[in-house]
Amino acid sequence: MSESKLSEFDIIERYFKRPVTAVDIGIGDDAAVISPTPNMQLAVSTDTLVSGKHFFADTDPYKLGYKSLAVNLSDMAAMGAKPRWVTLSLTLSENLVESHPTWVSEFANGFLELAQTYQIALIGGDTTCGALNIGVQIIGEIEKMRYLRRDGAKPGDDIWVSGHLGGAALALKHLLQEIKLTQHEMDACLRALLTPTARVELGQRLVGLAHSAIDISDGLLADLGHILTSSKCAAVVTLEAVPCSTVMKQYMPSSLALECLLAGGDDYELCFTAPKKNRSEIERIAQLLQVPLVIIGEIKHGTGLSVIDTEGKAVTMVKKGYDHFAS
Ligand code: ADP
Ligand code: MG
Numbered sequence: 001m002s003e004s005k006l007s008e009f010d011i012i013e014r015y016f017k018r019p020v021t022a023v024d025i026g027i028g029d030d031a032a033v034i035s036p037t038p039n040m041q042l043a044v045s046t047d048t049l050v051s052g053k054h055f056f057a058d059t060d061p062y063k064l065g066y067k068s069l070a071v072n073l074s075d076m077a078a079m080g081a082k083p084r085w086v087t088l089s090l091t092l093s094e095n096l097v098e099s100h101p102t103w104v105s106e107f108a109n110g111f112l113e114l115a116q117t118y119q120i121a122l123i124g125g126d127t128t129c130g131a132l133n134i135g136v137q138i139i140g141e142i143e144k145m146r147y148l149r150r151d152g153a154k155p156g157d158d159i160w161v162s163g164h165l166g167g168a169a170l171a172l173k174h175l176l177q178e179i180k181l182t183q184h185e186m187d188a189c190l191r192a193l194l195t196p197t198a199r200v201e202l203g204q205r206l207v208g209l210a211h212s213a214i215d216i217s218d219g220l221l222a223d224l225g226h227i228l229t230s231s232k233c234a235a236v237v238t239l240e241a242v243p244c245s246t247v248m249k250q251y252m253p254s255s256l257a258l259e260c261l262l263a264g265g266d267d268y269e270l271c272f273t274a275p276k277k278n279r280s281e282i283e284r285i286a287q288l289l290q291v292p293l294v295i296i297g298e299i300k301h302g303t304g305l306s307v308i309d310t311e312g313k314a315v316t317m318v319k320k321g322y323d324h325f326a327s
Helices: 008-016 061-079 094-099 103-117 167-175 183-194 200-206 220-231 246-251 255-263 276-289
Strands: 040-050 082-092 121-129 133-143 158-162 212-216 234-238 269-274 293-300 304-308
Touching: 008 103, 008 121, 040 061, 061 082, 061 103, 061 133, 061 183, 061 200, 061 212, 082 094, 082 103, 082 200, 094 103, 103 121, 158 276, 167 183, 167 246, 167 255, 183 246, 200 269, 200 276, 212 220, 220 234, 220 255, 220 269, 220 304, 246 255, 269 276, 276 293
Parallel strands: 082 121, 234 304
Antiparallel strands: 040 133, 082 133, 158 269, 158 293, 212 269, 234 293
16 A cells, blocks of 8 residues: 555554553543653643744654654753653645655654653644644643742842754754855754754753743743743843854854844753852753753843843844744
């Protein structure tokens, strides 16, 4: 049977149904049944990737499968939750399956290999026909009341960022032909765009140390802005402290690079705030997990987010972050 003639049920059976543990009833019934660990709370989050909006229709399906789960893992990381279960709502166009017969199996491999890495079970979903759209719901566990949230930042907190920012946005600018990266630069930036590493373990270790946290999906300024709004605080960020990748450094301080670094989106790093007394413990975690963590600024009383350079001059930005309804 050619793959293009596979039914919805064949697709599920063949590509998505894998042996899983930690599930009472998995794929194949009208609903999945799971048993949360006693005394744990559940953290539930959904993220949808729309073709032409969140990814190009011709994106490598393995990487797209990987990224669809990675962006959801990143939400678990931001809450300090341990991801356990996931569901997948997949809308596929007939045209895609016919023109690229291995698309679904490659997508499933990317998704399920990452799930395996984190020991997450794919417990159900929906498979339907239409414009390509990928909806993922993820469920994690948190020890009672021991989660991270956006509204706990306090004046005097350090503002921390993991990893390096802006690489994914540079790759996007290249794909949109707004800039031309070298092949070597493109490889590094494409990795950031298509196979981001969610900071899942970092998030869990920050519980009890960080006052607030968010994952950077819409750009540093926009996402730190959410912490400030929820926490009713202000912040000052020093531009030179914001962690740039080697590629990004070569484009600084052009306005294009600034936009990618501060407002680019798709970074999936964590931004969190923590009292200064926790600095050495946070640095110890960075060492232990081999995750770069740097302080980029400080939480202040009041409202607003200002970015300054090392001389204290304000850095002005036109674009503050990605907003699906504004751009
Ligand atoms: P129903 O018609 O009762 O909604 P479906 O026929 O849509 O059930 O799905 C059959 C089973 O396959 C269900 O257990 C559902 O959760 C699972 N399923 C459907 N699509 C997917 C998918 N893309 N990934 C994982 N499981 C899926
Ligand atoms: Mg259904």
